[in-house]
């Protein structure tokens with residue numbers, strides 16, 4: 001019988017601290033502790049996590065670590081790495097870490113992972129050096145990944161973020177949306193004879209992926225003949241029977257396991273499209289980077305543990321300070337897809353309202369995650385974040401060098417990034433705004449008229465993550481940092497971060513609705529849905 005974590009004395013202590021903190025401004029916190037940066041940043045390997053512009057003090061962080069202890073975080077981390085079935089609703093282990101760290105999972109699990117790695121690496125090498133060819137004998141140069149959710153966002157992010165690491169003349173493409181437009185665009189431009197389709201689907205039943213895979217198959221058959229799909233398709237799935245039915249040959253299928261959640265699967269063969277374009281050496285560095293963070297997460301005291309601190313600050317902002325959203329703001333265009341990736345990671349994992357034991361929680365869980373590369377965001381939604389009525393927590397992420405190793409352009413990015421974290425935290429008071437306008441020669445009437453518009457409240461909390469450069473290794477580190485941060489939050493909230501029943505109902509109902517078919521919808525609200533179907537049939 002688990003207790004609701006809000007009944008823990010450590011939780012109540014934090015609620016009291018939060019009540020005081022709601023009255024405090026980051027300006028006051030800086031005045032009270034001139035060495036805030038020194039006290040509230042952590043360095044690990046080449047990473048810096050700066051929490052000095054979060055609305056926390058050293059006391060808050062200590063209290064959050066105490067809550068993590070009371071919530072049993074240390075034991076949960078060990079249980080996850082050991083392979084205990086901590087995904088209790090599905091009775092499954094949670095072992096994505098075993099895909100990159102030899103110290104996670106059993107020897108049997110490690111053996112399977114190793115065998116899969118060997119199979120993947122052999123295939124990747126054969127495609128890249130042209131031994132593996134299409135049905136007409138042409139080398140396979142266009143890689144089309146068909147998948148959705150974790151079977152799309154992970155390989156897409158890795159391929160995009162490491163574009164400067166592409167080699168071997170292969171180009172990746174990603175198809176996820178059921179509306180077929182992505183695939184149609186590709187079918188218009190790609191040569192089927194040099195196209196390899198990677199169907200990624202843990203279940204191999206997902207409607208969107210199945211529909212796109214069948215359409216891609218028809219395209220290959222139409223262009224190259226009925227026997228061609230064998231040379232142009234591979235798949236990644238746990239569902240052998242469905243892969244048989246699709247006609248996938250042995251040797252053209254790669255394993256997945258029920259102990260890897262879709263949103264945690266990029267480390268498995270789900271990363272194949274990315275590995276094909278960056279090569280296995282780089283992909284190995286990606287895995288290695290994540291493994292370094294696994295070791296850090298497992299072995300470092302909470303007070304110095306980056307993902308633990310990231311997760312605890314997430315809980316503080318969402319639950320104790322009541323900030324409903326988290327904006328993810330990379331100062332690196334290569335990470336443009338990171339917010340989308342983290343949306344699934346955080347919201348599908350921690351978008352839950354009952355504890356592991358099924359008791360409704362009486363506190364807020366996962367925030368809404370959103371974001372864009374910081375540079376562009378400055379010129380779109382930052383206005384609202386600075387002066388609008390909604391407040392958000394902010395994650396700034398920036399490499400010290402551009403992906404080419406350059407510093408000149410990245411200096412501009414960093415200058416902007418640092419200016420923004422400062423402006424969000426400290427704002428500008430009315431007095432300061434008035435002084436500035438007077439110094440610029442504005443009349444007293446204009447100063448009075450414009451002062452309210454030129455005041456910035458500040459007190460918008462942000463974290464800043466700095467790292468050397470976006471490489472395969474640092475990308476692996478970054479994603480593992482967020483994965484473990486999500487786990488920390490889920491543990492403190494006492495929820496199961498590893499199921500996703502919330503998406504099931506929509507899937508089930510979609511399967512029962514046919515546009516223009518004889519089958520009529522049933523269940524609550526069926527008349528309204530029937531009316532919509534009739535409208536579609538009549539008006540198109």
Ligand code: F6P
Nearest residue numbers: 148149150151201202203206262
């Ligand atoms: O939307 C739910 C979900 O199960 C995700 O968790 C997963 O990443 C996605 O669908 C795709 O599932 P599959 O890999 O089984 O096609």
